[in-house]
Amino acid sequence: MTLTVNGKPAAIDGKVELNVTELLSVLKVEQPDYVTVELNGEILERDNFPATVVRDGDAVEFLYFMGGGR
């Protein structure tokens, strides 16, 4: 499947869908304990990561409160 991750296309071979916890692992997202995940414009509750499924064509944004600007 192909997702849009942080505004850029990202192909994930051999997968039709993944839950958000798996997605964080597959994409090797840094500091997963701290990241906020936005799926198709909606911010996800952390508790819902395992139950939320990401499919081909979805747009995912990762957001951290550390780092540079606002």
Next chain:
Amino acid sequence: MEKKWDFETLLIHGGLEPGPAGATTVPIVQSSAFAYDSADALEDVFRGRRPGQVYTRIGNPTTESLEKRLTLLEDGIAGIVTASGMAAISTAVLTILRSGDEILSSSSVFGGTFSLFRDTLSSYGIGVRFVDPTDLKAVREGVGERTRLLFVETIGNPKMDVPDIAALAEIAREAKIPLMLDATVTTPWMARGKDLGADLVVHSTSKFINGSGSAIGGAIIDLGRFDWGGEKYPHFAPFVKKFGRFAFTARARKLVHKDLGACAAPMNSFLLAEGIETLALRMERHCSSALRLASFLREHPKVRWVNYPGLPDSPFQDIASRQFGGRYGALLTFGLPDKEAAFRFINALRLARNLANIGDAKTLVIHPASTICCDYTPEEKALMGVTEELVRVSVGIEAPGDIVGDFAQALEQV
């Protein structure tokens, strides 16, 4: 995995990544800014799409390592290390309060905190109401319409009063306001704020966490317990929406800490990370020697009174024993006949150093009324428990017999 280690192990290994070439200490990353290979990568960090360092005022790898360790030690969810303990308090308080809001504060807070709340913040429309933190009725009645924070020290410095923190946490919970605990004098070794019911913990890491008086620093630990989505905190709404339980730390990092610029120097973060490794061993000795010195002073004919929560006749012995697991800290105060006697005593000491600090390996003394509290009125000094005959002691980790011996010979000259 690190969460499973015991406290003493976390003191040494918590948050520590292997350094370059196998270095076992926290590398000192003495760099103002951090370069990225592409404009896209730096944009991603600025937009918060990926974690990363950009500028040491905002974040630094050495400081981040200390933040992780302190967060693990307090069992919190996130931490911010600052330039000093006062920077930690200023940053934390200004993250929560806006003009028109009010702090409900213990009246026996450290003089610097008292001044920040009463003088500096009031110039910007943030009010304060001081109450005796051991009078739960007064605290409950002190919560007003505008109150947005309950602030208390685990042991009042130098009043040496010990509030019932769990009871204060309950009052804060009922009022839907956070309890911020200044745990500088107890450190997480004596009690973790989370176990006592606090929402946020602040430290002056310059004291026992450093342990040798070699660096100034502070820390704010977010314990992740408070619901910032409540109606009293509308300014947190965008942070709650985006960052959920990290709303406090996000607002602090993205606004107040970044904008005030009270960042830690990487060298200081290194020194603090070195110091904290031996915190448990040092605190054991601090506490046992303080109890020994307090007991000696208690029996000395020239000493009028001794205030140490570990003494059996202290009104705070029960609560301190319960809250701090039978440990009572390094600080004590005692009274001589008058100011002149206190000065003669301090001038006669040979080992203990006369200076404005606590938490050093060295035994330290000061006459608070003429130094750290000299700008306050007699009424304000009384609120803080500071009297003219009072000497404050931060008991060090020298040979206990040498400490007691030094005090004995100095008392002979009073």
